[in-house]
Amino acid sequence: MLGMNKNDTTMLLLVAVLTMLAPFILNPFPTESGWAQFNAGYPDLMQRFVIFGIFAIGFNILFGLTGYLSFGHAAFLGIGSYSAVWMFKLLSMNVIPAILLSVAMAGVFALVIGYISLRRSGIYFSILTLAFAQMSFNLAYSVLTPITNGETGLQLTLNDPRILGLSQTADGSIPVTSLFGLEMRSTFEMVLGPWAFQFNVGYYLSALVLLAAFYLSIRIFRSPFGLMLRAVKSNQQRMNYTGLNTRPYTLAAFVISGMYAGLAGGLLASMDPLAGAERMQWTASGEVVLMTILGGAGTLIGPVLGAGFIKYFENIFSKINENVLHGWFGALPDGLEDLLVTLVYPFVGKGWHMTLGILFVLVVVFLPGGLVEGGQRIAAWLRRKKAGKNTPTSTIEPAE
Amino acid sequence: MGILEVKGVNKRFGGLQALGDVNLSVKENSVHAIIGPNGAGKSTLLNVLVGKLIPDTGSVMFDGKSVLGRAPYEINQMGISRVFQTPEIFGDLTVLENMLIPCFAKRDGAFEMNAITSVLSQRDVIEKAEHMLEEMNMADKQHMHAAALSRGDKRRLEIGMCLSQEPRLLLLDEPTAGMARADTNNTIDLLKQINEERNITIVIIEHDMHVVFSLADRITVLAQGSPLVEDDPQNIRGNPLVREAYLGEKA
Numbered sequence: 001m002l003g004m005n006k007n008d009t010t011m012l013l014l015v016a017v018l019t020m021l022a023p024f025i026l027n028p029f030p031t032e033s034g035w036a037q038f039n040a041g042y043p044d045l046m047q048r049f050v051i052f053g054i055f056a057i058g059f060n061i062l063f064g065l066t067g068y069l070s071f072g073h074a075a076f077l078g079i080g081s082y083s084a085v086w087m088f089k090l091l092s093m094n095v096i097p098a099i100l101l102s103v104a105m106a107g108v109f110a111l112v113i114g115y116i117s118l119r120r121s122g123i124y125f126s127i128l129t130l131a132f133a134q135m136s137f138n139l140a141y142s143v144l145t146p147i148t149n150g151e152t153g154l155q156l157t158l159n160d161p162r163i164l165g166l167s168q169t170a171d172g173s174i175p176v177t178s179l180f181g182l183e184m185r186s187t188f189e190m191v192l193g194p195w196a197f198q199f200n201v202g203y204y205l206s207a208l209v210l211l212a213a214f215y216l217s218i219r220i221f222r223s224p225f226g227l228m229l230r231a232v233k234s235n236q237q238r239m240n241y242t243g244l245n246t247r248p249y250t251l252a253a254f255v256i257s258g259m260y261a262g263l264a265g266g267l268l269a270s271m272d273p274l275a276g277a278e279r280m281q282w283t284a285s286g287e288v289v290l291m292t293i294l295g296g297a298g299t300l301i302g303p304v305l306g307a308g309f310i311k312y313f314e315n316i317f318s319k320i321n322e323n324v325l326h327g328w329f330g331a332l333p334d335g336l337e338d339l340l341v342t343l344v345y346p347f348v349g350k351g352w353h354m355t356l357g358i359l360f361v362l363v364v365v366f367l368p369g370g371l372v373e374g375g376q377r378i379a380a381w382l383r384r385k386k387a388g389k390n391t392p393t394s395t396i397e398p399a400e
Numbered sequence: 401m402g403i404l405e406v407k408g409v410n411k412r413f414g415g416l417q418a419l420g421d422v423n424l425s426v427k428e429n430s431v432h433a434i435i436g437p438n439g440a441g442k443s444t445l446l447n448v449l450v451g452k453l454i455p456d457t458g459s460v461m462f463d464g465k466s467v468l469g470r471a472p473y474e475i476n477q478m479g480i481s482r483v484f485q486t487p488e489i490f491g492d493l494t495v496l497e498n499m500l501i502p503c504f505a506k507r508d509g510a511f512e513m514n515a516i517t518s519v520l521s522q523r524d525v526i527e528k529a530e531h532m533l534e535e536m537n538m539a540d541k542q543h544m545h546a547a548a549l550s551r552g553d554k555r556r557l558e559i560g561m562c563l564s565q566e567p568r569l570l571l572l573d574e575p576t577a578g579m580a581r582a583d584t585n586n587t588i589d590l591l592k593q594i595n596e597e598r599n600i601t602i603v604i605i606e607h608d609m610h611v612v613f614s615l616a617d618r619i620t621v622l623a624q625g626s627p628l629v630e631d632d633p634q635n636i637r638g639n640p641l642v643r644e645a646y647l648g649e650k651a
């Protein structure tokens with residue numbers, strides 16, 4: 001279908017079903033139950049899942065295929081967000097022009113940064129991208145204050161000279177982002193017995209963009225261009241002695257992945273029209289590296305899984321504080337309760353980074369292929385078990 | 401004048417004179433063998449020819465044009481292909497994908513990529529790659545990862561990848577090392593055939609004298625970075641200097 005083989009089509013359909021049904025899937029616990037805090041089906045978080053999924057898919061086109069590890073991709077995310085907010089301020093609250101500008105600006109910056117950084121490979125390339133990203137962060141944070149509004153971050157005001165649209169609404173508030181009048185923030189709530197499911201316009205727009213981005217990445221992976229990129233990763237020397245100048249290929253991959261990051265940044269700003277320098281910080285660049293490796297670098301679906309996994313941790317685990325823990329272990333004798341709370345506490349709440357770090361180490365050491373490899377191993381194990389059941393059982397009968 | 405003219409090439413690595421005043425003239429459509437003991441500078445000479453190393457002095461002309469100062473990919477585009485001493489293939493890719501890369505790189509006889517045709521139609525390239533694998537007797541292995549091939553198969557794949565681009569000059573660095581006797585003989589036949597039927601000039605470095613004397617029209621003996629003698633195979637066989645410097649060692 002659509003020029004894809006059967007496996008890829010299945011995968012795309014799977015992602016489509018997961019994203020479209022996410023408000024149900026991520027809200028398995030009734031609203032009043034004690035487990036409700038593990039629900040992730042609220043608009044804000046679901047938007048983050050898919051937007052960072054897009055970011056990671058793009059990053060994987062560079063890192064997963066060519067092996068060039070960029071430590072500065074958050075710069076493009078930030079550029080995308082700033083561009084979008086400026087578009088809202090100056091042109092219109094419609095998200096389409098904002099997102100288009102985000103992608104274009106990120107592409108231009110990626111072209112320049114990529115052109116210079118790709119003169120080196122390996123660790124030197126990584127350091128160069130990191131340096132550029134830190135430079136962008138510092139520019140945004142201080143030097144370019146007139147454009148970025150420095151520490152405070154760029155926001156909409158009541159006096160924005162919006163060409164196509166009003167500076168303020170009739171009741172004197174700031175207009176909201178929309179898609180031809182369809183407001184991003186509008187949410188429809190469906191109450192089903194003890195459950196409440198939320199369907200948000202912004203989320204569904206982001207999810208559709210994710211599907212398009214995912215489809216494009218499948219096509220890139222399977223194209224001759226994708227083959228060339230994998231060949232670059234495998235053996236640059238042989239590429240050179242095969243009459244191929246690898247630079248245009250790697251640069252194209254860099255620009256494409258930068259544009260994906262810009263798209264993600266533009267979407268972030270479309271959901272919530274503000275942009276701050278912290279979005280470009282090196283920790284943000286590192287996060288997308290973690291997402292991609294955790295999920296499975298070089299696999300199609302891995303980055304999406306990794307992004308969801310990390311964002312879930314960041315938002316859900318970090319909310320488990322001491323009181324919540326006491327609630328969980330309250331039924332136990334006091335001494336045991338305190339002991340358990342003390343043991344678990346460092347790994348949740350503000351300590352969620354530690355849990356994530358440990359998980360990351362475990363994955364890299366035991367599952368170099370990331371969550372995708374984990375899934376494959378479980379599937380293979382299940383298959384073996386099933387096959388084992390069908391064979392005669394006489395040999396495993398215990399001797400009497 | 402030969403298709404390849406090397407004049408006065410010197411290359412030092414620190415205190416080591418790896419190449420000392422090398423002169424070499426390779427006639428078009430011939431098979432020219434370079435033999436010599438380990439460390440004689442044979443691979444270094446090939447490195448100079450393909451642009452991997454820049455000589456300290458001297459000139460290298462291919463088909464009347466200088467190759468010095470050009471990037472390896474440009475030299476390859478001029479028509480020089482090289483098979484390395486340790487196989488250089490794409491280990492992470494399948495055998496078929498390995499073969500696809502050179503076929504995509506030089507499509508319809510040109511190295512320019514046509515963005516539109518490379519998106520729309522790939523059938524011809526895939527067919528060419530499959531055909532090439534059949535010719536190399538590797539069709540049954542096309543879905544294997546190249547890293548899992550035997551050493552001899554890796555080298556045959558590499559030779560096939562070079563041939564698929566129809567180079568004018570093929571440089572081979574010990575192509576039969578690590579091959580079983582039968583594969584060695586197949587390779588000899590293959591090289592003979594491509595030299596005669598496709599008019600590809602071959603420069604071959606080889607320790608296996610059976611291979612050298614089956615193929616070579618002309619032999620250069622390299623010792624300690626300098627050509628000792630250059631002559632026809634029958635004269636090389638009887639040359640006492642050569643026996644002493646090289647063949648003698650083997651006996």
Ligand SMILES: Nc1ncnc2c1ncn2[C@@H]1O[C@H](COP(=O)(O)OP(=O)(O)OP(=O)(O)O)[C@@H](O)[C@H]1O
Pocket residue numbers: 413416418436437438439440441442443444445485
């Ligand atoms: N890049 C390099 N840097 C320093 N020394 C080098 C380099 N390349 C080769 N040499 C040295 O130059 C000499 C010639 O090496 P070369 O590889 O050309 O020999 P060879 O004739 O191909 O030998 P063999 O038959 O073992 O392949 C050797 O002493 C080698 O150690």
Ligand SMILES: [Mg+2]
Pocket residue numbers: 442443444485573
């Ligand atoms: Mg050598």
